[in-house]
Amino acid sequence: MGQLKISQVFGPTIQGEGSAAGRHCLFVRTFHCPLECEWCDTPYTWAVTDAKAAAHRDGFKYERDEPGYGLKRMEPWEVLDRLLALWDVQDRPTVIVVSGGEPMVQQPALIPLLHTLAEWGNEVHVETAGILAPLPEFDACVTQYNVSPKLASSGNRLSKRYRPAALEALRDTGRAWFKFVLTSEWEAELAGEVDGIVRDCSLDARRVMVMPEGAEAEGNVRLARKFADAATRRGYGVSFRTHVLLWGNDRDR
């Protein structure tokens, strides 16, 4: 249990990505991620050493303790207080998106917070790269997992980013959706990596979505237009970053 490592608590806003895109929500963004995706849109949660900064394409080293988005060590009740200041999550329950970073590295510490939020009637949606299986007490609080397994384009080595046993454990909850980020190399990524993971981990195509890489709205749409037909022929859905279409790269939306 113990303290949580938090980067941001913000909202109300909408979920931008995946099967719950467009839904009203608040975000709890955890600090720290064991992966180092070169196109990550939240590098301020992990690119805080020279080596980690070099892994990201911007090459920028963030301050670990930067007051706005850096590391904040918070008790679960402090996160609840912050959420309550933003929205009455006790009497007007909504969707709470627990994102990162990688929140599932903090499962034991997150349980009391998620338990209270779920008890109040909120839906708890956990965003994860799918490299860790859920603990039973953690899983009991989760309404939906938004799992985004990372492909070679992320720059992480295979053994670090692809953990079939974790993906299968998430699949077996019956509450997981899988979302893959495609780049300009989408044809090879779709036919090689995505189809391979879907097949090898026996994922249900109806719970698979693909999404264009990039934090720029028009480029996002242009790229998605290229692969939308190939995705839907396979039974996969297509996701955008809806928040980027609405608010650009505002970190608080």
Ligand code: SF4
């Ligand atoms: S797994 Fe997610 S948070 Fe971690 S580096 Fe990759 S995109 Fe960023």
